[in-house]
Amino acid sequence: MGLTGLQIFKLLPKTNCGECDLPTCMAFAMALAQGKTSLDMCPYVSDEAKEQLESAAAPPIKKVTVGTGEFTRAIGDETEIFRHDKRFFNETILAIEVKDTDDVDAKCENFNDLKFERIGMEFVVDAVAVVNDSGDADKFKSAVETAVNKTERCLVLMSEDVDAMAKALEVAADRKPLIYAATNDNYEKMVELAKEKGCPLAVRGNGLMDTAELVDKVVAAGHKDLVIDPGSREMSQTLADLSQIRRAALRRVRTFGYPSMAVTTKEDPMEENSEATVYMSNYAQLIVMKTDEKAALVPLVSWRLNLYTDPQKPIAVEPGLYEVGEVNPDSPVYVTTNFSLTYFIVEGEVEGSKIPSYIISVDTDGISVLTAWADNKFSGDIIAKYIKDLGLEEKVNHKKIVIPGGVAVISGKLEDESGWEVIVGPREASGIPKFAREKFGK
């Protein structure tokens, strides 16, 4: 959301000297608005104008990076209220609390185990949030040190005690942890620390108004790698605050031009999971939560993936003939679409059947079985033609093909067009292993 040509023109000297290689200031302004030239081509813009133009060109929400190496995570840099207007870009960081009074070693061990495979992708829970629950600076430092040694993923350091934070940063600063948090009481020193160590800083106020003032003070003190915690701890108010921050940022209220975060309060893991879902759905770019139960986190990271996918582009796999296991000419052949979700679900089940098989992934423009069928992209004649194109006849010595149960109605047409025997498989891919054992098992 940059400035228009006319808005830029107002900031130029209006002398039409031509040194920018364009005949007039107006032409230069237009070219700049379209990104066809750069501001430094004009030697005469005032510093003040320069600042205005640069800040207008900056993204409405600053991008903030946490962590180092393979597990570096970027948040912020969002441009929308609704994902359907374009898309959301940088997935929410999930941080799991570990208190310095806990068995930190064991907790981190468990945390490292929080990675899941689903639909051909690996998901990891991003960060450990070490909490200075003891109130003791040395204890905090040693807990942070354990976490640093134990995990390579991101770290959030949670203490309002500046001395404790300073000590912890001695061992953790080069991992670029998020420092949590600058408050009204400690912000001067926390900003000093964050600046000195080059780490991102969370700012926590008491409610939205107070937070706005605090952020301005922190920025005035010279730090801009910020994550905003509006400080409310009630679900409904937090939802409202997160919405306000997003709206304000997109309206170029600079104070709120940073990613926002929330901290859950529910003790019961299922209630907490629901609470985290509310914040994730409402713009939280970082969530600190307590549960480290896989059964809770797998659906939550799956929702995150869905929320942050590009609505314009379903994720697709390359259409074609895939081999699962050591196939031979007797291997069964399954047919599905090239929607990546569908394909990987089917692949997982075919693999689970332990019978080496072929899978044909038909080009359906990356949409699911029933959607493709309803849109005429997964019909008998299309599949028949594709079987021919793939030269399947030369690969297997049988003429049998398994189709999804949901599209049983296409079997007649497919048989007629292809000359292959069509076997209607189960409706859900999860039925494939049993089906395969019965049909193709020895």
Added chain:
Amino acid sequence: MAFNIVKEKYRNKISQVTIGATKEEGGTRTSTVTIGGEEALPYLHFEGNIPNRPVTALEVWDIAPPGWNECFNQYYGDVYNDVGEWARKCVEEYGAEMICLRLKGADPDEDNRSADECEAALKKVLDSVGVPIIVLGCGKFEKDNEIFMKVAESGAGENLLMGVAEQENYKTLTAAALGYKHAIIAQSPIDINIAKQLNIMIGEMNFDTDRIVMDPTIAAVGYGIEYGYSIMQRARFGALGGDKAMAKPMIGNIGWEVWKTKEANAPVSDFPEWGEQEPRGINWEIVTATSLLCAGLNIAVLRHPSSLAVVKKTIDDLMKPNSY
């Protein structure tokens, strides 16, 4: 800097639908529910009135459901064969605010039950619980059209919520609901234009469109939920902006979608890195329901008693006021 709260002004509100009728109102329900009426985006109370809380329902079938995960046996196993008792348990023990009766037994591929049998099942549910009832057909157009009229008649006066009306099959149900004064679910295949069109077509049959609850079609988390989620957001935003044809409350069959997925059902031995099966399934329902509540869902039809308990608590929290 003094920060100015950003408040949107909307021109329209969501229609308010009441389901169920008490004795005084000509039915036999001991409670009714009213949904809709929002004047703001979900839970932005500071911006406009959100008069009614979303409600939760548990799903019961007229036959013992083949293929439900075994984890349900401990809750429903003893009542699977008695839909009245099943419904009673859902309300009295598990706290369901509505019962969603799915007449799956009518499905020609299941028990192919007759209209009379469907009527009997509804009667049993009506007799054993006092909450408002949602009644769904079996999903096969022809068969549903055979049973809808009878079902609507036997529930006359009860102000049921009947479903589903689809673009290719809405006339019989609309006529039945119109004749016996029930509310109706209009279901569209994740397509905002069809959703709107269907509401209009139902209205053209002289059905009061303020008695429609929309089902824009959802999926489970991880199975395409983001499409339904975005349709709901678009529908709600459009409705508040003035599009009256979209200004209807929304319903989602969460349990139905979630318990089809592998993630809800697979034993932990198959996928150790996914955690224990039953809590995983419950959490799958919870995350699916909560995300859709955030997009404007008004009725969450769930399956597991624990999901219901958690979702109800979340609704309590979301309905607390927020203000500036």
